[in-house]
Amino acid sequence: MSATTSEAAQPTQPAIELRGVSKSFATPNGGRYQALRELSLTVAAGEFCAVVGPTGCGKSTTLTLVAGLERPTEGAALVHGSPVLGIGRDIGFVFQNDAVFPWKSVLDNVLAGPRFRSRPPDIAREQARDWLRRVGLTGFEDRYPHQLSGGMRKRVALAQSLINEPRILLMDEPFSALDVQTRAIMSDELLTLWGLTKPAVVFVTHDLEEAIALADKVVVLTAGPATVKDVFTVHLPRPRTVQEVRFEPDFVQLYQRIWHSLRDEVNIAYSRTTSVSAP
Amino acid sequence: MSHQRYRTVVWLARLLVFIVVIGGWELCARLGIVNPFFYGQPSQVIGQIQTWIQNGTAQGSLWAQIAVTMQETILGWVIGVVLGVVFGVALGRSRFLSDVLGPYIKIMNSIPRIVLGSIFIVAFGLGLSSKVLLAVVLVFFAVFFNAFQGTREVDRNLMANARILGASRWRVTREVVLPSAFTWIIASLHVSFGFALIGAIVGEFLGAQQGLGLLIRTAQGTFNANGVLAAMVIVAIVALIAEGLITAIEQRILRWRPPALSGPSL
Numbered sequence: 001m002s003a004t005t006s007e008a009a010q011p012t013q014p015a016i017e018l019r020g021v022s023k024s025f026a027t028p029n030g031g032r033y034q035a036l037r038e039l040s041l042t043v044a045a046g047e048f049c050a051v052v053g054p055t056g057c058g059k060s061t062t063l064t065l066v067a068g069l070e071r072p073t074e075g076a077a078l079v080h081g082s083p084v085l086g087i088g089r090d091i092g093f094v095f096q097n098d099a100v101f102p103w104k105s106v107l108d109n110v111l112a113g114p115r116f117r118s119r120p121p122d123i124a125r126e127q128a129r130d131w132l133r134r135v136g137l138t139g140f141e142d143r144y145p146h147q148l149s150g151g152m153r154k155r156v157a158l159a160q161s162l163i164n165e166p167r168i169l170l171m172d173e174p175f176s177a178l179d180v181q182t183r184a185i186m187s188d189e190l191l192t193l194w195g196l197t198k199p200a201v202v203f204v205t206h207d208l209e210e211a212i213a214l215a216d217k218v219v220v221l222t223a224g225p226a227t228v229k230d231v232f233t234v235h236l237p238r239p240r241t242v243q244e245v246r247f248e249p250d251f252v253q254l255y256q257r258i259w260h261s262l263r264d265e266v267n268i269a270y271s272r273t274t275s276v277s278a279p
Numbered sequence: 280m281s282h283q284r285y286r287t288v289v290w291l292a293r294l295l296v297f298i299v300v301i302g303g304w305e306l307c308a309r310l311g312i313v314n315p316f317f318y319g320q321p322s323q324v325i326g327q328i329q330t331w332i333q334n335g336t337a338q339g340s341l342w343a344q345i346a347v348t349m350q351e352t353i354l355g356w357v358i359g360v361v362l363g364v365v366f367g368v369a370l371g372r373s374r375f376l377s378d379v380l381g382p383y384i385k386i387m388n389s390i391p392r393i394v395l396g397s398i399f400i401v402a403f404g405l406g407l408s409s410k411v412l413l414a415v416v417l418v419f420f421a422v423f424f425n426a427f428q429g430t431r432e433v434d435r436n437l438m439a440n441a442r443i444l445g446a447s448r449w450r451v452t453r454e455v456v457l458p459s460a461f462t463w464i465i466a467s468l469h470v471s472f473g474f475a476l477i478g479a480i481v482g483e484f485l486g487a488q489q490g491l492g493l494l495i496r497t498a499q500g501t502f503n504a505n506g507v508l509a510a511m512v513i514v515a516i517v518a519l520i521a522e523g524l525i526t527a528i529e530q531r532i533l534r535w536r537p538p539a540l541s542g543p544s545l
Contacts, residue, residue, distance in 0.1 A: 069439055087442050099440035103458040103535040112454075116445035146537040164444065 013081050014042040015168055015200035016066055021075035022225075023061050035061040037225035038075065043217075045167070046198040050211035052262060053221030054269030059204040060096075062226075063170045066202065067093050079168060089117075092161035092199065094174040100145050100156050106132065107141035109156050113164040131159040134193065151182040155189070162193060169199040173206065187214060187242040195239070208262065212254055213242045220261045223268040230261045319504040327509040336494055345517065347489040348479050351407060355414020356475035363419045363471075364464060367426025371460070372452060377427075384423065392416050393481055400486040410487070414478030421471040422464065429463030430456055462536075465529050472521055476514065 018041045024034040035058035043049045053059050064070040065077045068087040077084040079091070100109045110131055114124035132138055135155040145153055154174060161169065174190075175183045187210060194201060205211050211218050212234055220230045234254065236245055245251055301321050307313045308320040315323065331341040338344060370377040370384075395416055399409040433456050441455045483492025491510050498506025 067439075067443060069443075089445065091443060093440065093443045095436050095440060097436060099434075099436040101437060101441075101455065101458070103461075105535075112441070112446075113444040116441070116447070116450055144535045146535070160444065 013045075014078075015045040015047070015080060016041070016043040016202065017076075017078040017081075018042075018062065018065065018072075019076045019078065021062075021065060021072040021077060023058070023065065023070065023073050024225075034225040036065075036072075037227045039221075039227045040075075041219060041228055043200045043202060045200050047217060048194065048201045048203065048215045049217045049219060050203045050205060050215035051219045051221060052205060052208055052211050052258070053226055054223050054262075054266045055206060056273075057221050057224040057265070057269060058226035059206075059221060060172050063093070063172050063202060063204060066168070067091055067170055088168070090167045092164060092166035092169045094154075094157050094161050094169070094171045096173040096176060098145065098153050098157070100153055100160060102145050104144075105141065106137060106143050106145070106148070106156055109145070110159045110163055113160060117164070127163055128159075131163045134196070135159045135189070149182075150178050151186060154178065154186055158190065158193060162197065165197050165199075167199050169194070169201045171201065171203045173204055175210070176205070176207075183210075184243050190214065191238075191240060191242070208255060208258060209246055210242075212236075212251060212258065213240060213245050218258055220258060220265070223265045223272070229265065230258075232258050232261075315504070316502070317504055319508045323505040324508045324512065327503075327505045328512065331509065337497060338489055338493060341513075344489060344491050344494055345513065347407075348476075348483065348491040348514075349517065351410040351479035351482070351490070352414060352472075352475045354407075355411040355478055356418055356472055358411065359415040359418025359475065360422050360468065360471060362415065363422025363467075364426045366419075367423045367464075368430050368452065368456060368460065371427045371430025372456065384420075388420050388424075392420070393477075396478075396482050396485050399482070405486050405488050410479045410482030410490075413482040414475040417474040417478040418471040421474055422467045425463045425467035426460055429460030432463070433459045461532065465533065468525055468529070469522065472525060473518060476518055476521075480514065 018039055020038045020040055021036055022034065022038055023036040024032045027033045039062065041049075041051075041062070051059050051062065061070070065072050066079065066084065068084045068091070071077075071084075079088055101112065104112065107125075107128055110128040111124050114127055115121070119127075129138075129141070132141060135158055137152065137155055137159070140148065140152070145156065148156070157174070175186050178186060191214065201215075203211070203214060208218075215234055218232045218234060219228055220232070221227065222229045232254065236248065236250055236254075246255075304313075304318075305321045308315040308318070335341060336344060366380075366384075370380060393413075396409070396413045399412045403409040403412065437455050437459065438451055441451050446454065479490070480492035480495070483490035484496050487493045491514055495507050495510045498504075498510065
């Protein structure tokens with residue numbers, strides 16, 4: 001069966017799999033800081049997975065392991081079934097802070113991926129214009145990032161990542177620096193863009209409402225060192241409108257259930273920060 | 280106060296400072312309060328420059344002297360900047376290189392490099408190369424430390440982003456590290472041009488057949504204070520013009536930066 005049904009076996013293979021990963025870092029004063037503890041997580045191809053957890057619990061570290069920026073101390077990180085040994089070609093990463101290149105124009109920023117991957121310049125240029133149109137930035141090709149609003153810079157960052165058509169998109173609190181209205185608009189646009197190429201998404205956030213509105217699956221992490229506490233499936237129908245979906249009864253109910261799970265961890269994390277700062 | 284009016288007042292105040300300092304000097308020299316034989320006299324300095332322009336100097340025409348010094352300065356500056364940037368970025372990017380070469384660079388930086396000029400004159404003669412070398416040595420360290428620091432301070436997120444987008448190590452260096460270190464490097468370009476000029480002039484001072492440094496030395500040898508000051512004025516004018524050119528280039532290269540917040544600037 002295994003020899004003949006490799007096609008059929010494909011859908012069962014997860015896009016991302018973290019198998020009991022632990023990660024610790026050396027601290028400047030010689031100790032070790034453990035960020036992750038035996039964390040296991042799978043994300044199917046085309047699935048939108050949101051990861052929520054208290055501040056500083058190690059949410060971002062899970063992303064760096066999947067991206068290949070860091071290696072797990074224990075356990076294994078797998079992408080499409082093979083272990084992550086370096087930075088994968090199939091991955092897009094949207095950072096919390098602006099990571100667009102300030103010395104490149106909007107067009108050159110979006111062009112960067114294809115150029116780094118040695119695509120012919122004219123084809124890359126055409127692709128870049130295409131993506132700029134999709135994120136609504138036609139006419140801004142020659143601007144520099146400092147001339148754009150925070151929301152527009154995020155669109156550039158999205159186009160910059162998505163132009164490589166990654167099968168995995170990692171997002172580290174991408175909208176946390178935006179104001180509430182821009183954030184809602186960007187969330188809707190993200191869902192539309194996600195629908196175009198359907199990558200598997202890991203979306204790290206501390207905003208539970210955002211997580212439920214966007215995702216197929218919400219993973220709750222414990223206070224650091226982080227491990228998976230609960231996984232909730234979101235059955236809300238798509239396409240969704242982020243500003244409206246939160247009034248649905250199912251949404252409210254799910255929010256209460258997840259918050260119940262998350263609340264204890266938030267309290268633990270909070271009590272730690274307050275007890276540390278008052279010696 | 281309107282902007283236009285403010286600028287007028289500033290210019291008038293500048294003029295006043297000039298008149299008080301230079302006029303005061305001239306007056307003191309004429310009244311015999313300071314001895315013009317030792318300290319010079321502004322009107323005589325101008326006279327000296329006029330003589331040089333009209334009749335040439337003892338070593339040939341004034342323009343030839345300026346040309347020789349500028350050639351040494353610019354050559355030394357360009358070579359020093361290129362070496363400084365290459366080494367600074369390379370050591371900033373490679374921990375191994377910086378661990379191995381770091382102590383040597385610190386040692387070389389702590390010796391008084393201007394003294395090397397004597398060695399260069401002995402080894403390479405009175406011609407162009409000894410001055411260029413001295414300028415290179417002075418320029419290199421100023422640029423090196425800035426390029427090194429700039430490379431170390433590149434935003435980690437930007438580098439991670441470039442790598443995930445598919446950039447090779449070399450592309451990261453070229454398209455992320457260099458542009459972001461450029462703000463640091465450019466700051467050193469202004470200072471280092473001055474160093475190049477010092478290197479060229481001191482080199483000529485130590486031993487040469489042409490150049491503004493030799494002009495100063497000849498004037499010194501004949502107890503001509505006005506001649507020394509006149510050569511200084513010429514060097515200052517040349518340096519100011521070069522400074523203006525560097526600023527123009529800088530603004531072109533760094534046009535991606537947001538315009539600077541207003542505040543006092545020099």
